Amino acid sequence: MTVPDKFVYPVMKAMFCLPLVHNKEVRGCVYLHQRESRTCVPQFPHYLSNIFIIPELKGTTLVDLSQSQIKSHNWNRRSMIRHSQSLAQPQSFHEVSFVDEEGRTMTARGPVVQELVRHGLQQLPARFLRDAPPPALVDHRELESMALIDMAKLSPEADPSSRAEELRRLAASAESWGMFFVTGHGVPLPLMASLAEVLKAFFMLSLEEKRASVGSYKDIDNLGYGRSFVKSEDQKLDWVDRLAMRVHPNQDSLGLRLWPQTPVDFRPVVEKYVEAARRDCDILLQALPEALMLERQSFLEQFQPCSELIVNVRNNYYPPCPCPSSSVGLSPHTDASAVTVLAQFDGVQGLEVLRRGRWVRAPAPEGALLVVAGDLLEIMSNGRVASPWHRAMPSADRERFSVALFYNPPPRAEIGPVVGGGSGAKPVYRKVVVEDYVKNSYTFFNAGEKTPIKYAKIEAN
Ligand SMILES: O=C(O)CCC(=O)C(=O)O
Numbered sequence: 226m227t228v229p230d231k232f233v234y235p236v237m238k239a240m241f242c243l244p245l246v247h248n249k250e251v252r253g254c255v256y257l258h259q260r261e262s263r264t265c266v267p268q269f270p271h272y273l274s275n276i277f278i279i280p281e282l283k284g285t286t287l288v289d290l291s292q293s294q295i296k297s298h299n300w301n302r303r304s305m306i307r308h309s310q311s312l313a314q315p316q317s318f319h320e321v322s323f324v325d326e327e328g329r330t331m332t333a334r335g336p337v338v339q340e341l342v343r344h345g346l347q348q349l350p351a352r353f354l355r356d357a358p359p360p361a362l363v364d365h366r367e368l369e370s371m372a373l374i375d376m377a378k379l380s381p382e383a384d385p386s387s388r389a390e391e392l393r394r395l396a397a398s399a400e401s402w403g404m405f406f407v408t409g410h411g412v413p414l415p416l417m418a419s420l421a422e423v424l425k426a427f428f429m430l431s432l433e434e435k436r437a438s439v440g441s442y443k444d445i446d447n448l449g450y451g452r453s454f455v456k457s458e459d460q461k462l463d464w465v466d467r468l469a470m471r472v473h474p475n476q477d478s479l480g481l482r483l484w485p486q487t488p489v490d491f492r493p494v495v496e497k498y499v500e501a502a503r504r505d506c507d508i509l510l511q512a513l514p515e516a517l518m519l520e521r522q523s524f525l526e527q528f529q530p531c532s533e534l535i536v537n538v539r540n541n542y543y544p545p546c547p548c549p550s551s552s553v554g555l556s557p558h559t560d561a562s563a564v565t566v567l568a569q570f571d572g573v574q575g576l577e578v579l580r581r582g583r584w585v586r587a588p589a590p591e592g593a594l595l596v597v598a599g600d601l602l603e604i605m606s607n608g609r610v611a612s613p614w615h616r617a618m619p620s621a622d623r624e625r626f627s628v629a630l631f632y633n634p635p636p637r638a639e640i641g642p643v644v645g646g647g648s649g650a651k652p653v654y655r656k657v658v659v660e661d662y663v664k665n666s667y668t669f670f671n672a673g674e675k676t677p678i679k680y681a682k683i684e685a686n
């Protein structure tokens with residue numbers, strides 16, 4: 226007996242489907258997706274009992290019920306149908322605009338992760354299913370060398386010997402990890418708490434409210450409420466929803482309504498945060514070359530004119546994930562920025578960095594900000610501070626929020642390596658125009674380790 230086509234809901238590319246027959250009546254059908262049945266769904270019979278398509282629903286509904294759900298709710302056929310109807314809402318998608326290789330603006334779709342979770346998803350949809358990513362190792366001794374820098378000690382008024390020691394630690398962590406934590410920064414704890422609050426308030430709105438709250442970014446690559454780096458409808462997806470905004474220069478000139486209108490204090494809080502974090506970036510962009518024994522202004526002077534420098538903010542939301550060991554929150558990448566400031570909240574970890582061939586999970590110390598070197602800083606420092614290859618991983622039972630602030634020189638600025646006067650070192654990178662570098666790096670998302678920076682490397686001859 227075959228299942229009529231009208232009972233088949235094309236959720237994913239099914240390898241085959243089986244009828245569910247009871248008392249000689251077709252009760253539904255089961256999809257088997259080859260990858261899923263192999264990886265995330267451990268046993269075939271278990272899978273079989275999990276997914277029904279019920280004919281009464283005219284072949285438009287996929288019902289995904291776990292055994293335990295059926296047992297604990299003591300579900301009967303009627304309540305299953307009711308439940309399936311609630312799941313049968315048209316699936317919600319983010320629409321993503323991107324510029325293809327020929328410069329055309331294209332659109333692709335990807336499911337809204339938060340909505341999948343809200344509808345009681347039990348198993349990871351195939352588009353999120355990865356070949357099990359290598360797990361991270363937590364080596365606390367190793368992590369101790371990722372410095373916690375007290376920015377108060379970097380101030381010119383600080384005690385000279387503790388300042389020299391802090392600069393030494395800064396150089397060591399930057400050169401060894403490409404990242405370091407800062408305390409004593411300009412973002413007071415209550416402001417961090419308000420940032421977390423507005424972020425959560427935004428993501429906790431209903432999908433319709435979120436959409437109504439944020440304006441359209443249709444023609445702008447990787448900005449807006451949705452997801453980043455979707456270039457096709459076949460591509461594997463990250464387990465994240467995000468709200469990405471340009472916060473400097475003010476984008477009113479582009480006619481974009483950039484800021485969420487709800488919650489009403491979203492904009493003032495984020496602007497206050499950005500202002501403080503930007504000041505910290507400027508301080509660090511002077512301290513870093515000093516720590517590396519380079520001319521103190523040699524990085525920051527590449528950010529002129531500062532009225533045109535670019536600050537983007539990406540608010541990431543990683544909902545709890547039904548199969549975290551076979552998914553990725555944010556695919557491995559380097560940031561195309563000069564400097565990224567990452568705020569993590571509630572001590573929820575998730576950021577991992579590749580170091581000497583092993584993934585290492587970064588801590589999330591309360592009140593500290595994580596400063597991550599971007600590719601442009603790697604170029605400016607002539608490779609001494611290498612942008613770390615990093616990723617974010619979701620968890621089974623905890624949601625995670627993070628705010629990444631990307632600090633960049635003006636798009637038309639030409640930046641290049643600073644090579645120590647008497648060091649005899651040769652430039653390893655060529656000069657690049659910032660917007661050309663960033664555009665180029667976007668074309669490489671999900672390519673191999675540290676592919677984008679090759680664009681700026683001088684080939685050894
Ligand atoms: O959420 C995180 O910890 C990482 C975020 C990140 O790497 C990014 O937004 O570029």
Ligand SMILES: [Fe+2]
Nearest residue numbers: 558559560615
């Ligand atoms: Fe990143």
